[in-house]
Amino acid sequence: MRIRTLALPLAAAALLAAQPAAAQKKYSPGATDTEIKVGNVNPYSGPASAYGAIGKAIGAYFAKVNDEGGINGRKINYITLDDGYSPPKAVEQTRRLVEQDQVLLVFQPLGTPSNTAIHKYMNAKKVPQLFVATGATKWGDPKRYPWTMGWQPNYQTEGRIYARYILENKPAAKIAVLYQNDDYGKDYLKGFKDGLGAKASMIVAEASYEVTDPTVDSQMVSLKASGADTFFNITTPKFAAQAIRKAYDIDWKPVQFLNNVSNSVGSVLTPAGLEKSVGLISSYYLKDPTDPQWVKDPAYLDWLAWMKKYNPDANLNDTFNVYGYTAAQTLVQVLKQCGDDLTRENVMRQAANLKKVALPMLLPGITIDTGPDDFYPIEQMQLMRFNGKTWDAFGQPIGG
Amino acid sequence: MARLLGPDGRRVGLALLLLAACVLPFLLSSYRTFQLTSALTYAIALVGLNILTGWNGQISLGHGAFYAIGAYVAAILMDRFGVPYWATIPVAGFVCLGAGYLFGLPALRLEGLYLALATFALALATPQLLKWKHLEEWTGGVQGIVILKPDAPFGLPLDQDQWLYFFTLAITVLMFWLARNLLAGRIGRALVAIREQPTAAEAMGVDIAFYKSMTFGVSAMFTGVAGALGAIVIQFVAPDSFTLFLSITLLVGIVVGGLASLSGAIWGALFIQFIPNVADHISKAAPWAIYGLFLIACMYLMPTGVAGLLRAAAARLDRAPPGP
Numbered sequence: 198m199r200i201r202t203l204a205l206p207l208a209a210a211a212l213l214a215a216q217p218a219a220a221q222k223k224y225s226p227g228a229t230d231t232e233i234k235v236g237n238v239n240p241y242s243g244p245a246s247a248y249g250a251i252g253k254a255i256g257a258y259f260a261k262v263n264d265e266g267g268i269n270g271r272k273i274n275y276i277t278l279d280d281g282y283s284p285p286k287a288v289e290q291t292r293r294l295v296e297q298d299q300v301l302l303v304f305q306p307l308g309t310p311s312n313t314a315i316h317k318y319m320n321a322k323k324v325p326q327l328f329v330a331t332g333a334t335k336w337g338d339p340k341r342y343p344w345t346m347g348w349q350p351n352y353q354t355e356g357r358i359y360a361r362y363i364l365e366n367k368p369a370a371k372i373a374v375l376y377q378n379d380d381y382g383k384d385y386l387k388g389f390k391d392g393l394g395a396k397a398s399m400i401v402a403e404a405s406y407e408v409t410d411p412t413v414d415s416q417m418v419s420l421k422a423s424g425a426d427t428f429f430n431i432t433t434p435k436f437a438a439q440a441i442r443k444a445y446d447i448d449w450k451p452v453q454f455l456n457n458v459s460n461s462v463g464s465v466l467t468p469a470g471l472e473k474s475v476g477l478i479s480s481y482y483l484k485d486p487t488d489p490q491w492v493k494d495p496a497y498l499d500w501l502a503w504m505k506k507y508n509p510d511a512n513l514n515d516t517f518n519v520y521g522y523t524a525a526q527t528l529v530q531v532l533k534q535c536g537d538d539l540t541r542e543n544v545m546r547q548a549a550n551l552k553k554v555a556l557p558m559l560l561p562g563i564t565i566d567t568g569p570d571d572f573y574p575i576e577q578m579q580l581m582r583f584n585g586k587t588w589d590a591f592g593q594p595i596g597g
Numbered sequence: 598m599a600r601l602l603g604p605d606g607r608r609v610g611l612a613l614l615l616l617a618a619c620v621l622p623f624l625l626s627s628y629r630t631f632q633l634t635s636a637l638t639y640a641i642a643l644v645g646l647n648i649l650t651g652w653n654g655q656i657s658l659g660h661g662a663f664y665a666i667g668a669y670v671a672a673i674l675m676d677r678f679g680v681p682y683w684a685t686i687p688v689a690g691f692v693c694l695g696a697g698y699l700f701g702l703p704a705l706r707l708e709g710l711y712l713a714l715a716t717f718a719l720a721l722a723t724p725q726l727l728k729w730k731h732l733e734e735w736t737g738g739v740q741g742i743v744i745l746k747p748d749a750p751f752g753l754p755l756d757q758d759q760w761l762y763f764f765t766l767a768i769t770v771l772m773f774w775l776a777r778n779l780l781a782g783r784i785g786r787a788l789v790a791i792r793e794q795p796t797a798a799e800a801m802g803v804d805i806a807f808y809k810s811m812t813f814g815v816s817a818m819f820t821g822v823a824g825a826l827g828a829i830v831i832q833f834v835a836p837d838s839f840t841l842f843l844s845i846t847l848l849v850g851i852v853v854g855g856l857a858s859l860s861g862a863i864w865g866a867l868f869i870q871f872i873p874n875v876a877d878h879i880s881k882a883a884p885w886a887i888y889g890l891f892l893i894a895c896m897y898l899m900p901t902g903v904a905g906l907l908r909a910a911a912a913r914l915d916r917a918p919p920g921p
Contacts, residue, residue, distance in 0.1 A: 241877070241881055241882075241884055242877075242884045242885050243842065253881070277881070278877060279873075279877040279881070279884050281842070281873075282837060283837065283838060283840070283842075284741070284831070284833055284835050284837055284838045285635070285827065285831045285833075285838050286873075288831050288832070288833065289631070289632060289635065292627075292628045292631055293628055295628075296626055296627060296628035297626060297628050297629075308837075309739070309740075310739070310741065310835045310836075310837040310838070313740060313741060313743065313833065313835065314741075314743075314831065314832075314833040314835070316743070317743060317832065318832070378730060379728065379738060379739050380738060380739055380740055381739075407730075408725075408728075409725060
């Protein structure tokens with residue numbers, strides 16, 4: 198207490214003294230002439246600790262930025278804390294970042310439950326909850342939550358993209374949908390139906406499953422019986438593999454759309470059977486580090502050099518390292534745009550003022566765009582088709 | 598001179614502790630106050646589990662489930678029915694009393710490790726049941742329920758965190774007082790007798806079935822009250838908040854604090870609240886390994902928990918000859 202009562206007038210005096218020299222510079226807590234404090238909450242322990250790779254990759258990218266002189270002469274002081282994917286812990290750690298460490302903003306907190314838990318708090322405190330790491334759709338609501346912004350394409354956007362493709366290329370399709378019965382599955386389905394709009398009656402059959410179900414075999418049989426010639430597969434990896442295999446085994450050959458949650462060649466298509474996966478359509482927005490087509494790509498080589506120098510313990514096959522790298526670059530862009538006005542208000546203003554930002558590890562043609570009413574940074578995805586070995590991109594990147 | 602272990606020593610110690618507890622929120626930041634509030638809610642839950650495991654010798658790996666039920670009762674009442682936050686706490690307690698009693702009936706047939714496994718199943722099932730579609734309308738599914746943070750009433754000059762702290766502190770004191778009265782007399786002796794020598798206890802006329810299932814109920818009630826307070830403090834409940842790990846954490850808390858000790862619940866709560874943060878601070882790469890080291894160190898240095906260590910230290914001071 199004694200220290201605080203002393204520190205306050207001292208700090209105020211220092212601020213007053215500094216005022217005339219720095220007339221242009223404006224700071225919120227967490228920003229000074231030499232430093233920008235960025236907070237982050239990630240699951241380094243617990244059931245979802247695989248995602249911790251993202252938090253580490255972000256730190257490794259900021260280390261590179263600092264080595265190269267920082268942003269407008271300021272070093273990033275990145276404070277990342279573990280929440281073990283537990284919402285109560287996320288609240289506690291976020292409060293520590295905001296109230297004790299006094300960060301300028303909280304960047305890329307991970308997970309829908311954790312972000313929901315801190316949503317109201319961040320907006321009440323007016324501290325940016327910037328570029329959250331979750332695919333749910335509710336993060337782009339500037340009217341009610343002006344201090345929160347998403348980053349990756351959300352599930353509804355992706356659903357709308359497939360709907361748009363179907364309307365343009367297969368207007369007479371009869372569609373069957375299989376979805377996971379929770380808000381992830383429902384988010385996709387809503388986007389898909391919104392995209393079809395007045396033509397939503399093209400969906401002739403819907404089936405759902407619970408995460409706890411052992412298989413989706415019976416659902417697949419009934420979907421086939423509906424006579425559908427197009428299939429939208431909204432499932433998590435284990436069920437995606439089952440559905441692909443079952444469709445092949447019961448000799449059902451619709452045009453298949455697979456949500457990007459499950460488009461990993463290694464963990465979904467290989468167990469399903471590569472020959473059974475030929476012709477699947479899915480979408481993505483980042484360059485897959487295991488895809489041979491990028492081996493000579495300069496952006497990929499830069500990423501590889503950064504991985505070797507700054508993130509040497511991380512897995513080169515892990516897309517999370519591309520995700521963290523690209524997300525961190527987005528924040529660097531925002532902070533550059535902020536110039537010497539490092540107030541929380543200006544951070545949000547600049548985050549909502551990203552125009553056609555093309556980052557190296559985004560797929561060609563995909564850019565980051567935001568506006569005062571558009572809090573969805575990445576809204577385009579590249580459609581791609583599986584050739585039995587890898588995914589082939591086709592057409593231009595499209596938005597929902 | 599008052600002996601540390603005598604009734605006077607205890608009373609003085611308790612008064613000092615309460616005084617410190619009342620002054621702390623005015624000295625600390627709201628973030629620290631919030632952390633202490635969380636620790637207090639854990640302390641209540643630990644008292645509950647300690648009654649069951651410490652005093653009565655029944656091992657439960659599933660108390661996170663009762664914590665979850667308490668939290669959800671509070672959240673649903675506030676969110677769907679507009680019940681004021683303070684009124685949800687007794688309701689949560691009674692619901693958990695019932696749930697615990699009912700779970701205790703079949704659990705009567707299970708002893709030791711078998712009971713541990715049965716309660717383990719309860720802890721595993723809870724997060725999934727909360728997502729179940731027929732309950733989703735109430736529980737909000739995976740999204741959970743966001744609740745509002747209460748303001749201090751009657752225009753008290755306290756901010757939200759300070760008010761919640763004092764509110765929680767008052768309930769903590771009440772629950773500790775209840776537990777003390779319950780355990781200090783005949784019932785407490787019956788519980789210990791069942792733990793130590795069930796056959797002898799039965800021969801002396803202790804109704805084992807009744808005591809065991811009632812203990813389960815009361816224990817669940819304490820934990821449910823803690824859960825309701827936890828929900829109000831965090832302002833959010835979701836299935837992911839109440840995983841199996843919560844149940845294990847509670848068990849860690851009572852063992853580190855000291856089995857069959859009320860003061861041990863406070864030490865245990867401080868441990869489970871603060872040690873994970875210390876571990877995270879030491880190493881991002883392996884926070885759990887560090888946590889494990891702390892745990893092993895505790896077990897080696899204080900095999901009877903913090904409370905046991907303090908008791909031994911106080912006994913030694915009492916025995917030492919008074920200085921000149």
